[in-house]
Amino acid sequence: MSSTVIATDELKPKAKAEEVNYLNVEHTISSWLLTGDHKRIALLYLVSTTFFFLLGGMAAGMIRYELTSPAGVVLESDTYNKVFTSHGIIMVFTFLVVAIPAVFGNFLLPLMIGARDLAFPRLNLGSWYMYMTGGTLILAGMLFGGVDTGWTFYTPYSSMYSNTQVSLVIVGIFIAGFSTITTGINFVVTIHKMRAPGMTWFRLPLFVWAMYATSLMMILATPVVAITLLLVVFERTFKLPIFSPELGGDPVLFQHLFWFYSHPAVYIMILPAFAVISELVANFSRKRIFGYHFVAFSSLAIAGLGFLVWGHHMFVSSQSMYESIVFSLISYLVAVPSAVKIFNWMATMYKGNVVMASPMIYAIAFLMIFTVGGLTGLVLGGAGTDIHLTATYFVVAHFHYVMVGGTMLAFLGGLHYWWPKMTGRLFNDRLAQINAVIVFIGFNLTFFPQFIVGWMGMPRRYHYYYFAPEFQAYHIMSTLGSTVLALGFIWPAFYLTMSLFNGKKAGPNPWGAHGLEWETSSPPPVTNFLETPIVMDEVYDFDPEAEHAENRRRIEAAEAAKSDERKGSMEDHQ
Amino acid sequence: MSAITDSMDHGHGHGHEPGLHHQYEDMVQQTESYIVGMWVFLTTEVMFFGALFFIYTLYRWNYQRDFYIAHEHLNVLMGAGNTTVLLFSSFTMVMAVQSAQLKKRMHVMGYLVVTLMCAFTFLIVKYFEYASKIADHLYPGAGFATDAKLAFGEHAMEGGKLVANMNHVQLFYGLYFGMTGLHAVHIIAGILVIIALIRLWYNKANSVIHDYVPTEMVGLYWHFVDLVWIFLFPLFYLMPKPH
Numbered sequence: 001m002s003s004t005v006i007a008t009d010e011l012k013p014k015a016k017a018e019e020v021n022y023l024n025v026e027h028t029i030s031s032w033l034l035t036g037d038h039k040r041i042a043l044l045y046l047v048s049t050t051f052f053f054l055l056g057g058m059a060a061g062m063i064r065y066e067l068t069s070p071a072g073v074v075l076e077s078d079t080y081n082k083v084f085t086s087h088g089i090i091m092v093f094t095f096l097v098v099a100i101p102a103v104f105g106n107f108l109l110p111l112m113i114g115a116r117d118l119a120f121p122r123l124n125l126g127s128w129y130m131y132m133t134g135g136t137l138i139l140a141g142m143l144f145g146g147v148d149t150g151w152t153f154y155t156p157y158s159s160m161y162s163n164t165q166v167s168l169v170i171v172g173i174f175i176a177g178f179s180t181i182t183t184g185i186n187f188v189v190t191i192h193k194m195r196a197p198g199m200t201w202f203r204l205p206l207f208v209w210a211m212y213a214t215s216l217m218m219i220l221a222t223p224v225v226a227i228t229l230l231l232v233v234f235e236r237t238f239k240l241p242i243f244s245p246e247l248g249g250d251p252v253l254f255q256h257l258f259w260f261y262s263h264p265a266v267y268i269m270i271l272p273a274f275a276v277i278s279e280l281v282a283n284f285s286r287k288r289i290f291g292y293h294f295v296a297f298s299s300l301a302i303a304g305l306g307f308l309v310w311g312h313h314m315f316v317s318s319q320s321m322y323e324s325i326v327f328s329l330i331s332y333l334v335a336v337p338s339a340v341k342i343f344n345w346m347a348t349m350y351k352g353n354v355v356m357a358s359p360m361i362y363a364i365a366f367l368m369i370f371t372v373g374g375l376t377g378l379v380l381g382g383a384g385t386d387i388h389l390t391a392t393y394f395v396v397a398h399f400h401y402v403m404v405g406g407t408m409l410a411f412l413g414g415l416h417y418w419w420p421k422m423t424g425r426l427f428n429d430r431l432a433q434i435n436a437v438i439v440f441i442g443f444n445l446t447f448f449p450q451f452i453v454g455w456m457g458m459p460r461r462y463h464y465y466y467f468a469p470e471f472q473a474y475h476i477m478s479t480l481g482s483t484v485l486a487l488g489f490i491w492p493a494f495y496l497t498m499s500l501f502n503g504k505k506a507g508p509n510p511w512g513a514h515g516l517e518w519e520t521s522s523p524p525p526v527t528n529f530l531e532t533p534i535v536m537d538e539v540y541d542f543d544p545e546a547e548h549a550e551n552r553r554r555i556e557a558a559e560a561a562k563s564d565e566r567k568g569s570m571e572d573h574q
Numbered sequence: 575m576s577a578i579t580d581s582m583d584h585g586h587g588h589g590h591e592p593g594l595h596h597q598y599e600d601m602v603q604q605t606e607s608y609i610v611g612m613w614v615f616l617t618t619e620v621m622f623f624g625a626l627f628f629i630y631t632l633y634r635w636n637y638q639r640d641f642y643i644a645h646e647h648l649n650v651l652m653g654a655g656n657t658t659v660l661l662f663s664s665f666t667m668v669m670a671v672q673s674a675q676l677k678k679r680m681h682v683m684g685y686l687v688v689t690l691m692c693a694f695t696f697l698i699v700k701y702f703e704y705a706s707k708i709a710d711h712l713y714p715g716a717g718f719a720t721d722a723k724l725a726f727g728e729h730a731m732e733g734g735k736l737v738a739n740m741n742h743v744q745l746f747y748g749l750y751f752g753m754t755g756l757h758a759v760h761i762i763a764g765i766l767v768i769i770a771l772i773r774l775w776y777n778k779a780n781s782v783i784h785d786y787v788p789t790e791m792v793g794l795y796w797h798f799v800d801l802v803w804i805f806l807f808p809l810f811y812l813m814p815k816p817h
Contacts, residue, residue, distance in 0.1 A: 117597035119607040181618050189611040193603060219614060223622035231629075231752065239715040240748040242629060247741040248637060257625055532599065 021424070021523040036121030037526060042107035043422065044128050049103060050493075052094040052135055057486065059087035063463075064446075064479040070469040080463035081148035082164070088151030090142075093173050094135045096407055097265060100272030101218075102131070102183055104414050105211050107422060109187060111517035111524060112205050114196025114533040119189040127179040127186070134176025141169035150461065152262070155243040155254040159235040167236050170229045177226045180268075184218030187211055196516070198535030205515055205539055206282070206295050210275030213299035217264040217271075217306060225261030228254060252318055259310035267306040269403060271299055273370075273410030274341055277363050280413050281345045283513035284360035285352030286547040288540040291344040298337035305334045315386045324383040331381035338374050342367060353547050357511065358432030362413030365440040366406060373401030376451065391461070394454030400447045412439065412492065419496060420510045424523040425503030431495045439488035445481025449474035512550065514540050592780040605787045612791045616798050619760075623802055626753050630809060633745055638816040640742035645813045647712065648750075649703060653811040656699050660800045663692030667793045674782070674789035679775060682789065686772050689796065693765050700758055707747070714748045750810055757806060760799045767792050 022039045025031075032040055062083050066075050075083060106124065110117055118124050141147060147169050149158040158166050191204070191212050232254070234240035241247040243254045282289040289295060311319060311327030319327075345367060354360065376398040380386050389395060416432050419425070450458075453474040458465060465471045509518040520529050591601055598604040634641050670685035707713065718740065771792050774782045782788050 115597065119597065119611060121595075121597060185611055185614045185618070188614050189607050192610050193607040194597070219618050220621055223618045224625045227622050227625045227756075234752060238713075238751075240752050241714050241741075241745055242748055242752070247744055248633075248739070249745060250632070253629065253632065257629075260625075527596075 019521065020525060021521065022526050023424070023523050025526050034125070036117065036125055038106050038110055038118045038121065038124060039422070039524065039528075041124050041128055042103050045098065045102040045106060045131070048128075048132060048135065049095055049099045052090055053099075053489075055139070056087055056090035056095055057489065059083050059090065060482065061486065063087060064482045066463050067465075067475045068472075068479050070464060070466045070472055072464040075463055077463060078148060081150075081461070082142075082146035084461060085147045085150050086142050089138060089147070089169060089173070091403075092151055092265070092269075093176055094131075094138060096269040096403055097180055098131060098176075099411050100276060100407065100414065101187070101211060101214055101268075102127075102179075103411075104207075104276065104418060105183070105187060105214075105272065108418065108517055109190055109208060109211060110194065111421075111520065111528055112208055112515060113191065113194060113199050114516050114529065114535065115190060115194035116527045116529075116532075118186045119194055120186050123182050124186055127182040130175050130179035130182070134172045134174070134179065137172030137175065138169050139172075141165035141172060144168065152258060153229065153232060153254075154258075155232060155235075155251040156245060159232050159243055159251075159254075167233045170233050174226050174230055174233075177222045180218050181222050181226075184215040184222070187215040188219065191215075196533050196535055199516075200535075202293065202296070203535055203539045204296075206278035206289060206292070206299075207275040209296040210271045210278065210299045213303040214268055214271045214275070216300075217268050217303050220307070221261040221264035221268070224257060225265070228257040228261070252314070255314055255317055256310065259313045260307070263310040263313065264303075264306040266402070267302055269407050271302060273366070273407045274299065276410040276414035276417075277345065277366050278341075279513075279515070280359050280363035280417055281348050282540045283417075283511060283515070284355045284357060284363070285349045286355065286512070286542045286551075287348055287352040287544065288538070288542060289344065290347035290350075291340070292539065294340050295344050298340040301337040302334060305330065305337070309334060309381075312381050312383075312386070315383050316390050321383075328381055328383040332378065334381075335374065335378055342371060342374075353544070353551050355511075355551075356433070358429050358436050359413045359417035359511075361433055361436035362409050362416065362439075365436060365443075366409045366413065369401055369405030369409065369440075369443065373398060373405055376401065389454065391459055392454040393450040393458045393460055396460050397447045397450035397454055400450070405443055405447070409439065409443075412436070412489075415492070415496070417511065418517075419499070420506030421517060421522045421524070423500055423503075424506050424521075425499045426506050426510055427496055427499035427503055432492070435488055435491050435495075438484060438491070442481050442484030442486075442488050446478050446485050447481070449477040449481075453478075512547075512554075514542055591784075593782075593784040601785065605785065608787045608791055612794050616794065619798060623753075623756070626749075626756070627805070627809075630749050630753065633742075633749065634809075637739070637742040637745065639737075640739045641746050642813050642816050643738040644743040644746035645810060647707075647710070648811050649706070650811050652699050652703050653807050656696050657803065657807045659692050659695050659699070660803050663689045663696075664797055664800045666692065667796045671786065671790045671793045674786035677783065677786075679778070679783065683772055683775050686768055686775070690765060690768050690772070693761055693768070696761060697758065700754070704751075707750075712747050713751060714744050718744045718747075753806060754810070757799070757802050760802065764796050764799050767795065 022037055032044065035041060035044075062075070063080075066073050066080060066083075072080070106118070109115075142165070145165050147162070147164045147166055149162050149164070149166060153166070153170065191208060195204075231240065231242045235242060235244060241249050243249045243251050245251050278289060278295060309327055309331045311323055312331045315324050315328075345363075376394070380389060380395060380398055413436075416427070419427060453471050454460075456471065457468070458471050458474075465475075506522045508521050510522070511518075516529075516533055516535070517524075519533065594601055594604055598607065666685045666688040670682050670689065673681035673685060711718065771782065771789060774788075
């Protein structure tokens with residue numbers, strides 16, 4: 001090829017690459033650390049939550065390794081307590097509560113409603129700094145000796161007896177909690193006041209509805225746990241005797257206040273997952289979601305009911321039988337809005353043009369796993385059965401089915417789905433599809449044996465089970481599974497990062513999805529939209545027949561491209 | 575980045591209004607966002623204090639007599655004085671907001687300074703109150719009960735016998751220091767915010783002189799802090815004698 005031809009051919013893509021977007025507008029470190037742009041803050045959160053997830057995952061690995069032998073392998077009892085506490089605290093407070101809202105919520109909320117930014121950009125940046133301060137204090141606590149109370153900090157052990165870094169870690173959680181609160185405030189105000197013209201409440205994507213419900217819970221529940229944990233610190237440092245039984249204080253009161261937050265907190269962790277799954281299912285089924293209003297209001301119903309069920313964590317904590325019955329009944333009610341969502345998603349897929357791209361595989365895996373997790377939740381929500389299963393691996397398995405199989409899979413699904421929007425690059429979807437299957441297999445291999453071994457009586461938080469060596473097979477299965485799962489979590493980091501360097505340009509809407517965020521360029525410009533969008537069409541307004549034709553066209557185009565490529569490579573060889 | 579943002583804003587045909595931030599379309603949207611945001615924030619504060627009020631209610635319900643005896647050592651006069659000071663400061667704050675609406679800059683600053691002085695008065699009185707409690711060893715910790723007996727003297731004695739359960743009295747003072755202490759922290763935060771606001775007015779910052787809402791937001795926060803005290807005062811200082 002002659003030199004002049006190269007010059008003209010390469011000029012065009014170069015000019016395109018220099019299109020100003022939020023990533024290339026400035027390159028200095030301070031332009032990232034002092035940014036008010038919700039998209040940049042979302043990426044800051046993505047990097048930092050991934051870091052904490054890695055740490056929590058390492059603690060999980062140690063737990064699984066320890067449990068491969070009935071007598072324990074390497075850890076002392078004290079160390080083991082600290083390891084599982086680290087795992088719980090890091091995963092709950094610095095990953096699960098934060099991950100989806102702060103990463104995808106931050107990035108997408110303004111894009112989805114057609115706003116230029118969140119209502120309070122500086123507060124948003126402040127929340128990231130609070131999160132990092134809190135996370136750093138938590139890590140400092142782990143480094144300076146760790147905490148052995150479990151992530152629940154039950155009194156009086158945490159307030160009177162534990163000689164570990166409880167205060168430091170709690171202060172960290174307290175500060176990280178304020179980051180959650182400020183994010184919640186920002187989201188609520190943004191959804192109320194920043195919607196583009198024509199974006200009515202019932203044209204909001206379901207992601208936004210679920211984020212709204214999540215934010216409400218963040219706002220109402222987090223302050224309660226903040227003050228409750230602060231009182232534990234006050235008791236440790238100033239001898240403020242709120243929960244100390246020897247002065248007439250009530251240690252069980254701590255559990256009430258703690259679960260008043262922490263039960264809504266598990267919905268703070270799972271509702272954002274629902275948010276992501278609603279988007280994935282509707283967009284990859286190429287259909288308007290079935291029962292839009294029901295799915296939207298089921299999020300609010302879960303948020304409301306979530307505040308009335310905390311007592312089901314306390315069936316064996318000196319709570320009266322009548323309380324237990326009431327809490328048990330209300331807990332069963334939560335199953336209704338959750339089931340509404342599951343059934344509506346399945347009805348959406350029915351007769352849709354389902355595209356089995358990697359995000360959709362994650363979504364389907366989510367549906368299967370979450371259904372198991374949800375139904376076993378009913379087993380635990382029933383006061384009678386729970387007494388048999390309290391503090392066994394059955395609880396552990398249920399929790400991980402909901403939190404890992406639910407939130408983590410939705411996180412991965414969302415990450416794959418919005419990666420082209422965030423970075424402007426396409427990744428290798430074939431690898432991602434394989435990875436989704438690996439995660440699904442690894443996950444079930446890890447946690448399904450725990451249901452069985454828990455039912456048989458394996459207590460949680462034990463690092464030995466010499467009293468029942470027959471559990472070993474299940475534990476080894478679980479540890480093997482966790483290795484597979486770890487592979488499934490690490491691999492995306494490689495192929496997604498690779499896509500930054502050699503991925504194809506994504507274009508505004510690589511998935512053929514519906515929604516405002518897909519109407520702007522990828523990556524979006526600093527102000528999200530060059531002109532304020534005016535919303536004319538309904539949400540998920542797919543035309544099934546056109547979609548079908550489009551589908552066929554795309555398949556044909558892909559085949560044509562493949563044969564072209566083959567020709568091209570043959571020519572190269574020649 | 576701001577340069578680009580601004581140029582894009584110009585493309586939209588807005589961004590000329592002084593005091594309007596780039597993410598908002600117009601002043602109305604900005605004002606409404608501030609107001610919703612502030613009320614949502616106050617909701618979180620209500621939940622924050624709410625947990626403490628809940629704990630207080632529970633323990634007072636359980637230990638009515640002991641709480642009554644414990645409360646007799648509090649200085650009602652100082653408490654009532656502080657209540658008056660805070661109520662007055664709420665009034666001056668209202669006047670500051672009113673003046674902000676009328677764009678009377680000197681009046682705003684004057685009223686804010688009076689509010690600030692009230693806040694400091696409150697803290698000074700609080701200091702003397704805390705000091706006298708600490709002098710009487712009425713703070714939680716080892717050695718509370720023995721010293722407290724001396725402090726309470728006849729209040730807690732009936733026929734030469736101690737009737738109050740000193741553990742519960744300690745619980746009362748734990749709550750007293752915890753709740754009024756947390757309230758005092760909010761007063762201090764309020765002082766810092768009011769100082770910042772006065773500086774903005776002094777420097778004729780666009781964000782406050784063209785828009786009264788930031789001043790009103792500070793006012794809302796200040797009223798909330800006052801309101802917490804309006805609940806704390808009767809709960810701790812004005813208990814009816816239990817039967």
